[in-house]
Amino acid sequence: MALHCSRACKQYLLHLAQDNIEFRLPSPFWVLNNVSEDDVLSIMGRTVCAKSVFELWGHGRTPSELQASLQKYPADDMAPFIQKESTYKINVYTFNKTLVFKDRIKKIDALEFLPFQGKVNLKNPEHIFCLLEDYGSDPNNIPDEPFCVYFGRWIADGQRVLIRSHSVKTRHFIGNTSMDAGLSFIMANHARVKAHDLVFDPFVGTGSLLVACSHFGAYVCGTDIDYNTIHGIGKASRKNQKWRGPDENIRANLRQYETEQFYVDVLVSDSSKAIWRQGPLFDAIITDPPYGIRESTRRTGSQKESSKPAEDFGGESHVPVSMAYHLSDIFSDLLSFAAHCLVIGGRLVYWLPVYRPEYREEIVPLHPCLRLVSNCEQTLSSHTSRRLITMEKMKEVEVREQALVLESRFSPYQGHNAFREKYFSGITKRSGKSDGSTLVNGSD
Numbered sequence: 001m002a003l004h005c006s007r008a009c010k011q012y013l014l015h016l017a018q019d020n021i022e023f024r025l026p027s028p029f030w031v032l033n034n035v036s037e038d039d040v041l042s043i044m045g046r047t048v049c050a051k052s053v054f055e056l057w058g059h060g061r062t063p064s065e066l067q068a069s070l071q072k073y074p075a076d077d078m079a080p081f082i083q084k085e086s087t088y089k090i091n092v093y094t095f096n097k098t099l100v101f102k103d104r105i106k107k108i109d110a111l112e113f114l115p116f117q118g119k120v121n122l123k124n125p126e127h128i129f130c131l132l133e134d135y136g137s138d139p140n141n142i143p144d145e146p147f148c149v150y151f152g153r154w155i156a157d158g159q160r161v162l163i164r165s166h167s168v169k170t171r172h173f174i175g176n177t178s179m180d181a182g183l184s185f186i187m188a189n190h191a192r193v194k195a196h197d198l199v200f201d202p203f204v205g206t207g208s209l210l211v212a213c214s215h216f217g218a219y220v221c222g223t224d225i226d227y228n229t230i231h232g233i234g235k236a237s238r239k240n241q242k243w244r245g246p247d248e249n250i251r252a253n254l255r256q257y258e259t260e261q262f263y264v265d266v267l268v269s270d271s272s273k274a275i276w277r278q279g280p281l282f283d284a285i286i287t288d289p290p291y292g293i294r295e296s297t298r299r300t301g302s303q304k305e306s307s308k309p310a311e312d313f314g315g316e317s318h319v320p321v322s323m324a325y326h327l328s329d330i331f332s333d334l335l336s337f338a339a340h341c342l343v344i345g346g347r348l349v350y351w352l353p354v355y356r357p358e359y360r361e362e363i364v365p366l367h368p369c370l371r372l373v374s375n376c377e378q379t380l381s382s383h384t385s386r387r388l389i390t391m392e393k394m395k396e397v398e399v400r401e402q403a404l405v406l407e408s409r410f411s412p413y414q415g416h417n418a419f420r421e422k423y424f425s426g427i428t429k430r431s432g433k434s435d436g437s438t439l440v441n442g443s444d
Contacts, residue, residue: 010077011056012040013150015093015132017049017160027134028095029150031056037155044156046216048163048185054130054152063110066149070114078115081153087121089128091154096135097142107131111151128154159185165257166211172256173248175206175229175237179288183378184212187286190374190390191347193218197283198264202271202337205229207250209286210266214259218283222250223269230268272325272333280343280396289330291353291386291419327353327419331365335391339369342393347373352387355422359385369395384423 014030032040032053040053057078058069081088090111092104099107111131118126130153133146166181168174179187187209193199195217201209204222206229214220228234232249236242254260269275271289331352338348348370354363356379364375370391379385 010035010037012037012155013054013056013059013132013152014040015051015053017051017158026137027148028137029132029134029148031059041156044158046189047158048160048182048189050158051160052130052157053155054132054150055155056150056152058152059148059150061148062145063149066151067113070151081127082114082116082118084117086118086127087125088116088118089120089122089125091128091130092133093130094133094135094146096137096139097133097146130154162215166215168208171211172252173206173232173244173250177288177290178206178237179208181208181212184208185215187349187388188212188216190388191284191286191349193284193286198281199284199286200282200341201287202285202334203287203289204250204266205288207253207266209288210250210263211253211257211259213284213286214254214262215257217262219262219264220254221264221266223267223271223275225268225270227268230266271337272329276341278340280346281341283343283346284349285334285338285342285346286349287334288351289327289334291327291423328365335365335367335370338391339367339393339397344393344395346393348389348391348393350389352389353419354385354387355419356383356385364389367391369393369397381423384419 012032012035014032016028016030037055044050044053057073058066058071060066060069090108092099092107108131129151132150132152134148134150135142135146160182162185163182166184168178168181171178191199191213193213193216197213197216197218199210199213199218199220201207201220201222204210204224205226207220207222210220210222224230230250232244232247232252234244236244236248250266251260251263254263267275331350334350335348338346342348352364361375364372364387366372371394373390373392374388375390376388377385378388
């Protein structure tokens with residue numbers, strides 16, 4: 001998201017959430033420079049990765065440094081929020097340490113040098129101020145005093161309430177690989193999904209990504225090779241439920257969150273086969289392809305394509321058979337599809353599973369019409385992870401570029417076709433067993 005100073009630019013303090021998202025940073029507090037309040041409000045209106053944002057008035061490593069910093073804050077910027085007719089309250093937040101109520105009151109009393117003229121109102125104040133203390137990220141080595149102390153005016157909270165309200169635990173229709181709500185909204189934000197966009201998921205599964213995108217007012221559709229999942233029939237994924245109910249389907253999920261009006265449709269289709277008309281159709285393509293762990297990587301074919309016909313095969317068959325679909329082919333087809341069917345400026349967001357000992361930047365699949373925007377890692381185990389890849393379409397596909405993508409430098413992922421075997425071999429080495437118990441998301 002591009003930031004610009006639509007109002008006077010100040011310093012802001014962003015409090016990141018570290019419980020669900022692995023940032024690997026020494027502190028959950030980020031100081032933002034050269035941004036406006038409008039900028040941070042637009043960010044907080046979408047993000048599920050941040051808890052709150054504050055207008056930073058001062059900070060320091062000790063109480064005296066904090067006081068000196070606060071006394072340097074421009075009086076004109078402070079004046080609108082400390083008027084006699086205003087009401088306020090001060091909260092104390094600590095990271096990696098719990099303070100008893102008595103200690104919190106002492107810290108608030110130590111701020112009496114601030115020129116507040118209004119009345120304290122704990123229930124419904126006009127302005128909320130916060131004292132935030134950072135005690136590091138090591139729960140086994142908590143210091144007596146904080147590494148840094150911040151004070152500022154609360155601006156807004158993030159949208160982490162969406163993680164709870166859209167939890168798969170309370171969702172009407174789920175599967176074995178239903179994407180976590182928080183990750184679904186992160187993917188929608190990476191794709192910059194907005195109202196009236198048309199968003200497509202070629203491995204739609206139970207539609208978790210469609211749910212997240214429809215929350216932002218986008219029209220959503222998808223395909224999947226699994227007939228039972230698309231039609232909401234077969235065995236249930238919930239404990240103590242053998243079969244799916246009559247209204248367990250993707251459309252019912254959107255109805256649950258009151259976004260059914262944005263549901264276009266879902267189809268039973270093989271992502272390796274072309275079913276869409278040529279030309280740009282979608283504003284965003286967001287997906288989590290199968291990795292071969294909990295969901296098989298397969299495509300449809302015919303007996304003629306199969307290297308070993310069935311024993312009872314007596315002639316040409318019109319019934320599709322399931323065939324192997326290598327991971328490198330999945331991502332090659334996905335990028336080619338995105339290059340042809342995204343609008344200019346549209347984004348492709350997908351998960352790329354990798355074997356960490358062999359990972360290098362060069363294995364990320366490329367396409368001459370797609371620009372790599374970001375590459376983020378989510379660790380799954382000591383030896384496996386998946387990369388959240390975001391790409392943006394820069395130009396339309398030309399004939400000469402269709403041949404270019406066949407070059408080896410545009411298909412470097414082939415070494416990861418054995419991701420399933422490497423995944424389970426790592427588990428076997430740790431546990432000494434032949435079957436693994438760790439599960440990985442995929443195909444939703």
